[in-house]
Amino acid sequence: MTASGYTDARPLQVRVADEIRARIESAEYAPGQQLPTLDDLAQTYGCSLAVIRKSLDLLRQQGLVVTVQGKGSFVRERPTAxxxxxxxxxxxxxxxxxxxxxxxxxxxxxxxxxxxxxxxxxxxxxxxxxxxxxxxxxxxxxxxxxxxxxxxxxxxxxxxxxxxxxxxxxxxxxxxxxxxxxxxxxxxxxxxxxxxxxxxxxxxxxxxxxxxxxxxxxxxxxxxxxxxxxxxxxxxxxxxxxxxxxxxxxxxxxxxx
Missing domain, CATH: 3.40.1410.10 (Chorismate lyase-like)
Incomplete structure (x- = not known):
């Protein structure tokens, strides 16, 4: 435990995925918008490309992100309920x-x-x-x-x-x-x-x-x-x-x- 509270025990890829998800939910990353490149995301979150790939895998599994081969990753557009x-x-x-x-x-x-x-x-x-x-x-x-x-x-x-x-x-x-x-x-x-x-x-x-x-x-x-x-x-x-x-x-x- 640190002086400011409990240590965040989530794996790094989970923390990064959670931060990206928060940006998606706040519409900072809008439906259909392309996410920054892997290199840009790695620089933003101060982590390796391997961590970013695992984070995007988590977001794909959660139905928040889709990846188009050769184009990149995009915020999934929500269908009408x-x-x-x-x-x-x-x-x-x-x-x-x-x-x-x-x-x-x-x-x-x-x-x-x-x-x-x-x-x-x-x-x-x-x-x-x-x-x-x-x-x-x-x-x-x-x-x-x-x-x-x-x-x-x-x-x-x-x-x-x-x-x-x-x-x-x-x-x-x-x-x-x-x-x-x-x-x-x-x-x-x-x-x-x-x-x-x-x-x-x-x-x-x-x-x-x-x-x-x-x-x-x-x-x-x-x-x-x-x-x-x-x-x-x-x-x-x-x-x-x-x-x-x-x-x-x-x-x-x-x-x-």
Whole structure:
């Protein structure tokens, strides 16, 4: 311990990375701006080029810096996040003909689109089977799609339904029609009443990194969403993986008794 306080025990490359990160967070180094050269950074922080390289590696892993071969390192430009909140499920929205994704994006000034990856009868994964109250492996219907915000993939979303629920509905077709899947469930006689969401955060798999175009160090957010009708029956289970740098959460609700 020194006379002025505790000695900073962080390795030098961590201290340098933290100082550069502070400049990025304060916008001294703005999104898209090229960082000083390795030599300039080494001179600024009074360290070796090897330390600077390790510091930049840390910043790349944290998703703050990208390196372009032959050009240098740049502050990563932050993509626009889509906010998630309770109001996104308002019946007035999808009853008026807009799918939830499109309506939410429109309200936030974004452009939303989606690509259907699969429409098929598949064995129910364990978590889906548990929500439906059926044995794992029971045949169910799945709609797998990739959603995009401003042309960048932001979510891999797989919605599962019991076969008896979707038989003969547009949920089995690529185009679900005005209002999307929620509207079609109500058309089929399932009056929607309640939604349960479970969120977890983890690092992505290799295929998820590719599918969502994730920079190094970017986590993903897992969502398990269960939609119930007025009888308490689970009528849809969605398993989604969202790019962690493209989502934010904003909830406003009464405090429960």
């Amino acid at each position: 889509r906010r998630h909140g309770i109001e996104r499920y308002s019946r007035s929205t999808w009853k008026n003909g807009k799918p939830i994704l499109t309506a939410e994006a429109d309200m936030q000034g974004h452009k939303a689109s989606q690509v259907i990856r699969e429409l098929a009868e598949v064995p129910a994964p364990a978590v889906v089977a548990e929500k439906f109250g059926v044995p794992a492996g029971t045949p169910v219907w799945v709609r797998r799609r990739t959603t995009l915000i401003n042309d960048r993939p932001n979510q891999l979303a797989d919605s599962y339904y019991e076969l008896k629920v979707v038989e003969g509905t547009l949920i089995q077709e690529e185009n679900t029609g005005p209002g999307g899947g929620f509207a079609r469930l109500e058309d089929a006689g399932y009056l929607l009443d309640r939604i349960s969401e479970e969120w977890t955060v983890r690092m992505p798999t290799g295929p998820e990194t590719v599918a969502l175009r994730l920079p190094a160090g970017t986590p993903v957010v897992n969502l398990v969403r269960t939609t119930f009708d007025t009888t308490g029956m689970a009528v849809e289970v969605m398993l989604a993986t969202l790019a962690g740098d493209m989502v934010s959460f904003a909830y406003d609700f009464p405090i429960p008794d």
